[in-house]
Amino acid sequence: MITTRNNDLLLQNIDPSESFPVSFEQLEQAAQEKMGKGAFGYIHSGAGREETLQKNVSSFSKYAIVPRFLNDVTELDTSVQLFGRTYATPLFIAPVGVQKIAHEDGEIATAQAAASLGIPFIQSTVSSYCIEEVTEATGNSPKWFQLYWSSQNEDISYSMVQRAEAAGYEAIVLTVDTVMLGWREEDVNNQYSPLMQGFGKANYVNDPVFMASLPNDDDDSIIQGIVDNIYHPSLSWKQVVELKKRTSLPILLKGILHPEDAKLAIENGIDGIIVSNHGGRQLDGVVASIDALRAVVEAVDGKIPVLFDSGVRRGSDVVKALALGADAVLVGRPFVYGLAVGGQQGVEKVLSNILQEMKVTISLSGITSVRDLRNVTIVKR
Ligand SMILES: Cc1cc2nc3c(=O)[nH]c(=O)nc-3n(C[C@H](O)[C@H](O)[C@H](O)COP(=O)(O)O)c2cc1C
Numbered sequence: 001m002i003t004t005r006n007n008d009l010l011l012q013n014i015d016p017s018e019s020f021p022v023s024f025e026q027l028e029q030a031a032q033e034k035m036g037k038g039a040f041g042y043i044h045s046g047a048g049r050e051e052t053l054q055k056n057v058s059s060f061s062k063y064a065i066v067p068r069f070l071n072d073v074t075e076l077d078t079s080v081q082l083f084g085r086t087y088a089t090p091l092f093i094a095p096v097g098v099q100k101i102a103h104e105d106g107e108i109a110t111a112q113a114a115a116s117l118g119i120p121f122i123q124s125t126v127s128s129y130c131i132e133e134v135t136e137a138t139g140n141s142p143k144w145f146q147l148y149w150s151s152q153n154e155d156i157s158y159s160m161v162q163r164a165e166a167a168g169y170e171a172i173v174l175t176v177d178t179v180m181l182g183w184r185e186e187d188v189n190n191q192y193s194p195l196m197q198g199f200g201k202a203n204y205v206n207d208p209v210f211m212a213s214l215p216n217d218d219d220d221s222i223i224q225g226i227v228d229n230i231y232h233p234s235l236s237w238k239q240v241v242e243l244k245k246r247t248s249l250p251i252l253l254k255g256i257l258h259p260e261d262a263k264l265a266i267e268n269g270i271d272g273i274i275v276s277n278h279g280g281r282q283l284d285g286v287v288a289s290i291d292a293l294r295a296v297v298e299a300v301d302g303k304i305p306v307l308f309d310s311g312v313r314r315g316s317d318v319v320k321a322l323a324l325g326a327d328a329v330l331v332g333r334p335f336v337y338g339l340a341v342g343g344q345q346g347v348e349k350v351l352s353n354i355l356q357e358m359k360v361t362i363s364l365s366g367i368t369s370v371r372d373l374r375n376v377t378i379v380k381r
């Protein structure tokens, strides 16, 4: 149990010297002003007609909290238990690759900000700094590793997982919805690919198995090697089962939307799932992530943890997802914009605002722990 005594979090934030954008819209605008067109377009846009991108956010408004009053809410326990560990908050940093396109300090700044707030950091395969650099910068703060399967040479996947395990990472997140990149028109318009520019190569150039697989080690061969491996349409349950055998870390599948896939994950010995549609960046026209959550939670029936992302913009979104049955929630674009606007401090500001609104929302709903959020009444219109 990690209990903090509540105080008036709003008044604590009324400070005449503060000028950091507080709403998501202001934050996005400030990030746009800081970034080049290609980089901003890459982060902000979605696939296809961007139906899913928009629905991810707007669908949260369909769910409403029905609060209870006259409970003593002086104290609040924000901790969650996952895979036998206690995490200080139910908020996680979503795996986001190529963070140098937002800020030179990239994942180092984000991971340090997360560590300072006790928020677990999930590092992407295509990060701009490698596993070992992030570890050196953040010591033993909680970290998970997100794996993009390497199709041409599966030993690259096992090697990266082994490096994460050696560095003390606590879980592996296998992303299953990105066997190829989604159809993203803004990137075509801007002729922009951070992968082709080498922003996502750190984990690859520091991997002995990957480097040994190349014909030679010039930059073009490296980029070509990454592009060839990251395209992995053949990924199936067979590789998932094999991966499970190769590591002692818990494995989560990220990108599950269908209750039947959730059941298959359990049958195949998977330790957790993340309900996500990749922030509307992959398949367009799919169900909003928050609308998929309840059915998946019901199918899983408490057997493994269910995490959630896509469309979370503020603390009350976190609370709604937790009340609908998620065990923890990943924040994506908001922290990336914080990084673009203010580096490590910017990420800290964004995360701290989300955490504070989350706390206020839980307490004003009438309960005293994240665990009890399940009992909060949610109505859908
Ligand atoms: C710029 C960018 C890069 C991303 N890179 C990855 C990645 O490398 N691996 C991954 O599993 N998900 C990646 N995602 C998806 C996020 O983990 C998360 O699912 C998504 O951002 C949630 O949507 P939201 O940010 O709109 O809330 C990326 C998202 C963005 C915006």
Ligand SMILES: O=C(O)C(=O)c1ccccc1
Pocket: 097, 098, 126, 178, 194, 195, 200, 278, 281
């Ligand atoms: O853009 C993404 O959503 C993503 O997952 C990714 C994939 C390859 C390189 C960088 C990011």
